[in-house]
Every structure is written in structure tokens, then in C-alpha cells.
Amino acid sequence: MVQYQPALDSAFGALADPTRRGVLARLGRSDAAIGELARSFRMTLTGMQKHVRVLEDAGLVATKKVGRERRCTLGPRRLDEATAWIEDYRRTVEARLDRLEAFLERTKEEK
Amino acid sequence: MVQYQPALDSAFGALADPTRRGVLARLGRSDAAIGELARSFRMTLTGMQKHVRVLEDAGLVATKKVGRERRCTLGPRRLDEATAWIEDYRRTVEARLDRLEAFLERTKEEK
DNA sequence: CTGATACTGAACCATGTGGTTCAGTATATC
DNA sequence: GATATACTGAACCACATGGTTCAGTATCAG
Numbered sequence: 001m002v003q004y005q006p007a008l009d010s011a012f013g014a015l016a017d018p019t020r021r022g023v024l025a026r027l028g029r030s031d032a033a034i035g036e037l038a039r040s041f042r043m044t045l046t047g048m049q050k051h052v053r054v055l056e057d058a059g060l061v062a063t064k065k066v067g068r069e070r071r072c073t074l075g076p077r078r079l080d081e082a083t084a085w086i087e088d089y090r091r092t093v094e095a096r097l098d099r100l101e102a103f104l105e106r107t108k109e110e111k
Numbered sequence: 112m113v114q115y116q117p118a119l120d121s122a123f124g125a126l127a128d129p130t131r132r133g134v135l136a137r138l139g140r141s142d143a144a145i146g147e148l149a150r151s152f153r154m155t156l157t158g159m160q161k162h163v164r165v166l167e168d169a170g171l172v173a174t175k176k177v178g179r180e181r182r183c184t185l186g187p188r189r190l191d192e193a194t195a196w197i198e199d200y201r202r203t204v205e206a207r208l209d210r211l212e213a214f215l216e217r218t219k220e221e222k
Numbered sequence: 223c224t225g226a227t228a229c230t231g232a233a234c235c236a237t238g239t240g241g242t243t244c245a246g247t248a249t250a251t252c
Numbered sequence: 253g254a255t256a257t258a259c260t261g262a263a264c265c266a267c268a269t270g271g272t273t274c275a276g277t278a279t280c281a282g
Contacts, residue, residue, distance in 0.1 A: 008126075008127075013127040015196070015197075016123035016127055017240085018120060019240090024203075028204065028206075028207060033258075035258060043240090044242065044243085045258075046242075049259075049261095050239085050240070050241080065259090067248095067250075068248060068249040068250070068257070068258045068259065069249095069258060070258080070259065070260095074203075074204055078204065079200065082197060083194070083198075086193060087194075090190065090194075092136070092139030093189060096139060128270085130270090144229090145228080146228055155272065155273085156229065157231085158270070160229080161269085162270085165269090176229090178228090178278095179227070179228045179280065180228060181228080181230095
């Protein structure tokens, strides 16, 4: 591990699992208790609990105990850093392609 | 695992590690052999080899054997799916916030 | 040809991940 | 109060991850 950006680590890490992306999509429609999510995704409550924990640690989900349920909603993190990172990357790739193109153009002229 | 989108899994998974994000940034400046990358990031060749393999599997890096070196360049995948996923998500969050706002507005009027 | 350099592959290690079961505790319902 | 429901936490499991070392093989330089 060389450069720490824990927000990016946890955000990308959370998004790397299809169940967790599914949970985010599900919570986009409406909030839900852990038990409901577990049933939707056909896994044990305890299993879903762990996914929710990962999403919560990444700031992508917020939870609150209501009666005997724990209600989950989409959390405060908007993935701005993640988007920004990818955008930066995209620009780098494009700059690199541009340089390559310029190089090819130059060598063509030299022929 | 519930909905398979292996491209997203591997892309987000690859980006979840700071060393690998660093390697992508480094390759954005110029291509490099595995050995150079290993030295830059102060790890063994074998260690770096594994990171490069992960990036290559995700389509983010391409490699080619040149003499005794293996040269690494930024690969074909442009992270379009990843960006698209995040964008979708952002829209969902915003729609949800809009609904919440509308609800608050309505209940305010009812007062 | 010899030696140094660059990589490859296998084996190992500690820790993390994605799940499970099982034994609690807390809350709701009758 | 008894029973069912919802969660929590600990323990376990198989497998993946992020590293290492070590023993090769391939290539370059003299």
C-alpha cells in the first residue's frame, strides 16, 4: 500500500461486489430494513448485515434502529471522489492517445 | 452474488487498491516495465507482477513482452461502464432527494 | 560462454471476504 | 407472560488478496 486515500479504497471496494451494488439500487427505490434486503437477495440476515456494514463504512448507506428493525437508506457519500478519480484517469488516457496521434502524424509527415 | 456484471466487478475491484491506482497514474505519464514499476512502488517484482495481472484482467492495462522486459501501457478499457454505473447511482440519489424535498414541501403546506 | 538482469511460477503466509450456523438480546403481539 | 420477529455477535469455513522468498528460464552485454 503506497498512497492512502481510504475514501477511494472503501468506495471502490464497496462497489466491487454485485450484491452491494444491488443493495444500493434497491435503496434508491425506497429504504428498507436489513431483513427485507436479506430476503430480496436470498441470503441470511447475518450475511446481509455484513454487506450493509461495508456500505455504511464507505458512507454509501446510513442506518438507524427503529423499533426492532434497522432501517437502511442511501448515505451521505455521493461518490464525488470516485467520479473525480475516474474523470482524471479518463483525461490522462485521452492525453496519452493525443500524444500518440501527434507522434504518428509527425512520423507520417517525415516519410 | 446476485447479478453478474463481471466487468464492473473487476474494474471497481482493481481500482480499490491504492498501489494499482498509483500504477495507472504512473502509466499515464509513460509506459514502463514491470521491474521499473516494482522499484517505483518499493515492492518485489513478483508482487508488482500480481498487481499488473489484476489490472490486465480488468482491461485497464495491456502488456507486451519486449526483449527480456514486459512493457506495460494503459489498456483498452476506458471505465465507461464504471462511470455509467456511478452516474446512474447519482441520478437515483438525486431523484430520491427530490422526492424527499417534495414531500417536505407538501407537509409544510398542510400545516 | 559467462555473468548480470528481467521476468515467471510455485509455494507460503497473514489477513480479508463472503458467506454460513448458532446462541443470544430486544421488541412487538396476543 | 409467552411467543414470534428482528437483529447482533461470535465462531467457523473456503477461498481471495497482497505480499514475500526461492528456484527456475530467457535475454542482453562483454
